[in-house]
Amino acid sequence: MIHSEPALDAATADLLPHVVRLGPNLWGASFKLMKMVPAHHIVDTALKTGEIGPDTVIVESTSGTYGLALAVKTALIGRRLVLVTDPAMDDRLCRRVADLGATVEMCRTPSALGEYQTVRLTRLAAVRERYPDSFWPRQYDNPLNPASYSIVADHLNRQLGRLDALIGPVGSGGSMCGTAAGLRRYSPGLRAVGVDTPGSVLFGQPDQVRELRGLGNSVLPGILDHTAFDEVHWCPAGNAYRHTRRLHRTSGLFHGPTSGAALAVARWWADRNPEARTLVMLPDQGDRYLDTVYDDSWLDAHPARRADGEPHQVTLPTGESSWTWMRWNRRRLTDVVDRPGPRP
The missing domain is CATH 3.40.50.1100 (Rossmann fold)
Structure with missing residues (x-):
């Protein structure tokens, strides 16, 4: 059952996602600009503490x-x-x-x-x-980044009540770690499924050139709490592009490939867990991708951009270019791999 939303002030309301139903047991948190959440919180906090002055x-x-x-x-x-x-x-x-x-x-x-x-x-x-006289918000290391998503978790709980799984892309780790922590106050058994991409060091793969941007990383953010995650998927570009376009055609939601990657994983996961109430984070709008992901000639120029397929399970990060996934089981990165990637 979806609950009614109390009135919010205009500044806060603009930060929160629309909640849309995408399947029998799957909902999407559709953001206008998700990064406004940490930007708003970090900058406002620095203004209050005096770290940002009139000339900073x-x-x-x-x-x-x-x-x-x-x-x-x-x-x-x-x-x-x-x-x-x-x-x-x-x-x-x-x-x-x-x-x-x-x-x-x-x-x-x-x-x-x-x-x-x-x-x-x-x-x-x-x-x-x-x-x-400068201020560096430090999106990769500032604990205010994940903490800012507390209002998102509260909003999602008011909208949906109990949730069994949260699925979303991981770049800095702020949105997934912060939202999962907030939702677990209401749904202690919530499973968090992180969506990375091949060639990203975040969950132990070797650093390689990546076509997908907006998720994955070449350095390890200090705010990324690996123990928050129950599963990790490495979703390649082709799957992300296909699900980005499918989302637009079937629901009218105009998002970018970061959201497409999360949705590919979320649909796969929700189909295999039909009793679970599953939510997927859709953080980025599609405006930047009109000449790429939303252009058939661009997709056709490289066969990998049209690729699709099912994931296969691995027991360690492999560095494969195909879609893989593993049970992370809320472990630290050093419990899984011997040599974590570089820090910023």
Whole structure:
């Protein structure tokens, strides 16, 4: 049974997702801009503590929607923002954050391993030297990131009541770890299923070039609590793209491939657990992907982008490019692999 939602103030209501039914036992939490949740909470807390003053420059490393969320927030509070990014932040998004007043520092050359995360962090350190009065929200390490999702968990509980499983993508770990912790106050038996992608170090795979962005990582965020997760899936791009388009055609929900990856796993999981009340996190909108995922000619240009298939179970992170999954059983990363990836 879906419960009625009490009235919320406008600022808070805009942070919360719409809850939509996607199947007999599957619901989706559809966000307009999920990263507004931590951006709003972290910046407001820093304003209250005095870490952000009248002349403070806010600086952050991001390649996606967290940068957009910070640009919106800093425009509203009248502060300068410098975003250190890489080519994954496409021209449309760069123009949008610039129109909101942000300065974009673009890192165009990857590291020797082909990734940008460490390159961006080096550039960010240089930017902070340039602006002594600066504030770094530290989305990967700030405990306020997962803590901010407490309001999301409360909202979802009011909407749906008891839940048996939460499924969602993992990038920094903030949304899944924070929402799972909040929901477990109401549903102690809740299972958390993390959705990663091949080539990401988050759950022990070797770092490789990844086509999917918005989930996965080349460094280990300090806020990622591996003991929150019961299962982990490594979903490849083809499955994510297929389910992104399927979601749009069947429900009208216009999301990006991060949401598609989560939905691929959620549909598979919900089908195999028909008695479980399952919720999937859908964090990103589809505007950035009109020329890629929503363009059939782009999909047809590379066979892997049309690939589909079922996952197969593994007992250790393998580094395979196909869809794999394993029972994580709320273990620490060091209990599963000997050599965790680098920290930011």
